Structure formats: structure tokens, C-alpha cells
Amino acid sequence: MDFSTKAFDSTKAGQAGLANAKTDCLVVGVFEQQPLAGLAKALDVVSKGLLARMVKRGELDGKLGSTLMLHEVAGWSQARVLFVGLGREDQFSPKSFNEASRAAARAVMASRASDAIWTLPQAAVPKRDTAWAVCASVLALRDATYRFTQMKSKAEPANTALRKVIFAVAPDDLKAARVAARRGEAIGNGMALAKDLGNLPGNVCTPSYLADTARKLAREFKLKADILGPKQIEALKMGSFLSVARGSVEPPQFIVLKYEGGPAKQAPIVLVGKGVTFDSGGISIKPGEGMDEMKYDMCGAASVLGTMRAVAEMGLKLNVIAIVPATENMPGGRATKPGDVVTSMSGQTIEVLNTDAEGRLILCDALTYAERFKPAAVVDVATLTGACIIALGHVNTGLFSKSDALADELLAAGRTTGDTAWRLPVEEAYQEQLKSNFADMANIGGRPAGSVTAACFLSRFTEKYEWAHLDIAGTAWKSGAAKGATGRPVPLLTQFLIDREAR
Structure with a gap:
């Protein structure tokens, strides 16, 4: 799997850059019992309030580890958007981030997406920086895709179509994120x-x-x-x-x-x-x-x-x-x-x-x-x-x-x-x-x-x-x-x- 990083300035144009990014799967984190914000809010605007209506109906609740995959939504550039629950913002922790990352990895793998833009490192993890979040995300993805098949008599098909993941980070974090991605790969x-x-x-x-x-x-x-x-x-x-x-x-x-x-x-x-x-x-x-x-x-x-x-x-x-x-x-x-x-x-x-x-x-x-x-x-x-x-x-x-x-x-x-x-x-x-x-x-x-x-x-x-x-x-x-x-x-x-x- 190929990992890379790309800078997206979330302070400009309501995350317009990410909202318009073309990818097989855009991975977005949402907090529980919180108004839509950042990228989720930008996507809601483009979809004419679709996400707000889903929140109201309880379909998008942000509970830790929950996932919701939406396909081919009108107005969105992405083939799929995966929403991952981060839990309550006042209880968000490194452990929460890792749990959400593992849930996201499983959901993306279960789809037929061949590439993904992963925005979870933009969630502010208490006492951790973006580089930590990128490394943790790499390890979650590597762990989810690991299979031991060396002793099988016949080759087994790959358990995922995912081949490329881009980590979306703020411009100021780009250099450290690149180092972290390489370190995550080495540890993986x-x-x-x-x-x-x-x-x-x-x-x-x-x-x-x-x-x-x-x-x-x-x-x-x-x-x-x-x-x-x-x-x-x-x-x-x-x-x-x-x-x-x-x-x-x-x-x-x-x-x-x-x-x-x-x-x-x-x-x-x-x-x-x-x-x-x-x-x-x-x-x-x-x-x-x-x-x-x-x-x-x-x-x-x-x-x-x-x-x-x-x-x-x-x-x-x-x-x-x-x-x-x-x-x-x-x-x-x-x-x-x-x-x-x-x-x-x-x-x-x-x-x-x-x-x-x-x-x-x-x-x-x-x-x-x-x-x-x-x-x-x-x-x-x-x-x-x-x-x-x-x-x-x-x-x-x-x-x-x-x-x-x-x-x-x-x-x-x-x-x-x-x-x-x-x-x-x-x-x-x-x-x-x-x-x-x-x-x-x-x-x-x-x-x-x-x-x-x-x-x-x-x-x-x-x-x-x-x-x-x-x-x-x-x-x-x-x-x-x-x-x-x-x-x-x-x-x-x-x-x-x-x-x-x-x-």
C-alpha cells in the first residue's frame, strides 16, 4: 500500500479543497452530539443539507467507532465518503483516535475503493500532534490489511482493493507528517x-x-x-x-x-x-x-x-x-x-x-x-x-x-x-x-x-x-x-x- 501526504488548508473556503477532492473514498471524522463542522459542514452545504437531515434522523450520530458510507452523492466529487464516529469531543483521546482509525480501516477495506483521502489526522488529539496521528493511521491500516497466507497451498485473493492512501494535513504540518508516514511504514x-x-x-x-x-x-x-x-x-x-x-x-x-x-x-x-x-x-x-x-x-x-x-x-x-x-x-x-x-x-x-x-x-x-x-x-x-x-x-x-x-x-x-x-x-x-x-x-x-x-x-x-x-x-x-x-x-x-x- 502506498502512503503519501498532501496539504489542505482547512481555514480557507470552508474546506473547499477537500470537499472537491476527487478520490474513491474520502474519510471524514465526526464528533458525537456536536454540530457539523469543518469538512463535514462543507459537504453538507454542497449536498444541500443531506448530512444535517441524517444527523436529525440519527443515521449519522458520531458515536465512537461507528461508520457510515455514502455513495455517489449528488454534488460531491468523491465516489464514496466514509463518516467515522470520533465519540464525544470532551472525551476524545489517543485511544479514541486509534479505535476510530481501526474502524475506518475496516470500512474502507470492505469497500472496493482503490484509493482514499484520509482526513482523520486533522482531528485534534489531546497531547498528540498531527505527526502522531499520521503514524497511528498508517499502523491501523497496515494491521487491518495484514494476512498470513505463506503456508496455504493456493494463493488467496487480496482482502482489499485499497492501494493508495493520502493523508490530508494542514500546510504547517506537512513536513512532519511526511516523516511520520515513513516511520509508520517502517514500524508496520x-x-x-x-x-x-x-x-x-x-x-x-x-x-x-x-x-x-x-x-x-x-x-x-x-x-x-x-x-x-x-x-x-x-x-x-x-x-x-x-x-x-x-x-x-x-x-x-x-x-x-x-x-x-x-x-x-x-x-x-x-x-x-x-x-x-x-x-x-x-x-x-x-x-x-x-x-x-x-x-x-x-x-x-x-x-x-x-x-x-x-x-x-x-x-x-x-x-x-x-x-x-x-x-x-x-x-x-x-x-x-x-x-x-x-x-x-x-x-x-x-x-x-x-x-x-x-x-x-x-x-x-x-x-x-x-x-x-x-x-x-x-x-x-x-x-x-x-x-x-x-x-x-x-x-x-x-x-x-x-x-x-x-x-x-x-x-x-x-x-x-x-x-x-x-x-x-x-x-x-x-x-x-x-x-x-x-x-x-x-x-x-x-x-x-x-x-x-x-x-x-x-x-x-x-x-x-x-x-x-x-x-x-x-x-x-x-x-x-x-x-x-x-x-x-x-x-x-x-x-x-x-x-x-x-x-
Whole structure:
């Protein structure tokens, strides 16, 4: 889909320029319980009061997310005009805007319009600017048009005829809107990559497939990719990571992808993504019901790779490194057993009480490896615990950090993008649950505060830098009829990096 921006001066001639614009579909926002204004008023005048009569009859009510498509109205230049409800103006918010944008995207897609002029960014969103509204609109449209069909035996027809969208903005906002549209496309591309990787079956998206994806990104965007195989991983003494890989015939891969957009001496931001391409639970095997969804246990890796794609496409003036420990977690004759003790790259020993708590076992060695880059900050991303789903559901990502400043940055990025997170504690008192009689620590701390003790485990490997952990178990994937990867938290991570660049 092609996105572009065009300036329309809404202060002149009662929006005459937009009212006379020729397009397959003009998208117009209207508020609830408000007199017709701006473009809607101009269209009403041209149509000799048609819209006013529809308002009076209750056909055009402006309720949030409502849509009304009118076709071939006499006096209008457009083949279609879509009116989208923005809700009450005194309650209008970024969340309202996103809901209206999604509703508009669905309605335009359901039509046979091949192009559209999208005026929603002209609605004044509290505490947000036009550039934000343009980026949010791009993401709504990209999300609505995403389909995963790679594994179908026959090509499916496109779900929409829409090929071109023009965002109508005020002349003073045109430059920023153009940048925002490009950024929205880059984030959308990163989310699409993350979704594709998460949706691919485990027999296709193996650790080697993730490594090949990193190599392709490196070639396309001139990044640097270092892929370490089993022998190199063993030479680094990553005994914790290798303990998870032991039961699988698929060789583990340790992926390092570098984007060097900032000065050579600038300390990098390191993103670490959990890459368990299929999680059977190992010897502590999971129940069969729903196990097919365990292909999504690499969505941390997928989101990190998607973020790297977005960052590279945007050309941020920042140094960013992605680290992905990739493996399967399978039962087998060589698999790690409950009660085994393994030695991490840091030298700390771990008693494996449950082989289904494997994510932390691969992440801890990746977090130790990250020390060599002397990072400005490290953020790890993982579908780590079912306990996080119990705590926060599928709305907020769980955020853990000992750094208030870093946590605040990530929370703010989530609020900006609508890809929200909620901070949970990483307190010393919870470390008691990880005590082991036979090793430096156990890999689980029991059922109470399961997501917190998992974060506490990881914190033991992050003493040398600022660190945050994002538990995306509840936000990276949808079950049921809408089963599939969401692409989160690519928007949050990308906005965090955009904000870092602006510091």
C-alpha cells in the first residue's frame, strides 16, 4: 500500500479543497452530539443539507467507532465518503483516535475503493500532534490489511482493493507528517516481520531460520550479523543456554545483529529476544491441549528482529544491537532433567527444577554476553511466564526494571504508541524464593509471583548495566478465532529508540 501526504488548508473556503477532492473514498471524522463542522459542514452545504437531515434522523450520530458510507452523492466529487464516529469531543483521546482509525480501516477495506483521502489526522488529539496521528493511521491500516497466507497451498485473493492512501494535513504540518508516514511504514514493516515469524510453524521457523532471517536483514539494510553455532556457544561456556538445546536435533544458534547508525564511540542499546522456536516444555512436558501455540515462544526474538528492521529502515542515528539465543526445547535422551545443575556463562550455577522454565536459562547467558558491548541500556523481551498473563491479561506487557529512569522511558513509549506496559516489582525479598540447596539458585521460585521471580532470576545477570525486562506472554499472541501473532512490542521498542535518538 502506498502512503503519501498532501496539504489542505482547512481555514480557507470552508474546506473547499477537500470537499472537491476527487478520490474513491474520502474519510471524514465526526464528533458525537456536536454540530457539523469543518469538512463535514462543507459537504453538507454542497449536498444541500443531506448530512444535517441524517444527523436529525440519527443515521449519522458520531458515536465512537461507528461508520457510515455514502455513495455517489449528488454534488460531491468523491465516489464514496466514509463518516467515522470520533465519540464525544470532551472525551476524545489517543485511544479514541486509534479505535476510530481501526474502524475506518475496516470500512474502507470492505469497500472496493482503490484509493482514499484520509482526513482523520486533522482531528485534534489531546497531547498528540498531527505527526502522531499520521503514524497511528498508517499502523491501523497496515494491521487491518495484514494476512498470513505463506503456508496455504493456493494463493488467496487480496482482502482489499485499497492501494493508495493520502493523508490530508494542514500546510504547517506537512513536513512532519511526511516523516511520520515513513516511520509508520517502517514500524508496520517491522511488525509484519514479527507477525510472520511468530505465525510460521515450528518445522519452518527453526533456530537456523531465525539466523537466516538475521542474515537477510543484514544484507538488505547493511547491518552486521554474527551467527554463532553450537561449538562457538560451547566455547563461550554458555552451559545454561546449551542445557535447553540438548534435547533437540535442531542446532542452537546465537544471533548477534548490529545496527551502527550513531557515532562509533556511542554506547549501544542492546535488545535481547527469547528465541525458543518451539517449546514442548522439555522433560517437564506441557499438556497437549494448545501446545501447537508454543511455536510463538520466539515472539521475543521476532519483535527484536522486527524492531531492528524498523530502526534500519528509518535510519535512526543510534547504535543498536540485537541478541537472540535461538533453540528448541524438546524432550529426548540427552535432554536436561529436573534436578540437573548447569553452569551459566557468568559462572553462576543453576538447579533446573522445571525444564519448562527454559526462557530464563537461555536469556541469562545472552545477558552476560551483552556485557562485552558496554551498553547504555539492555532490554530483554520474552514470552516468559504464564503468570504474567494471570497478572495483566492481554492488555499490558509486564515491565520489570531496577532503573526508574529506564522504566519510565519504556512506559512513556508504550503510552505514546498504545503498545502499553505496566511496571511490576523486582525486589530483593522475592530473591528468597530462588534459593537452592544444591546450586547458586533455582530456575523457578514456585507459583507465588511467578513473573516477578522470573525477572529476579534474570536480574542476577545484569549487575553491570541498566536493564529492563519485558514479559510479553500475554501481548505477543492472540488465541481463539483471532489466533496469531500481534507484532507487539515492536511499536513500544521502536518509539523507545526514537525517543533515545532525540535525547
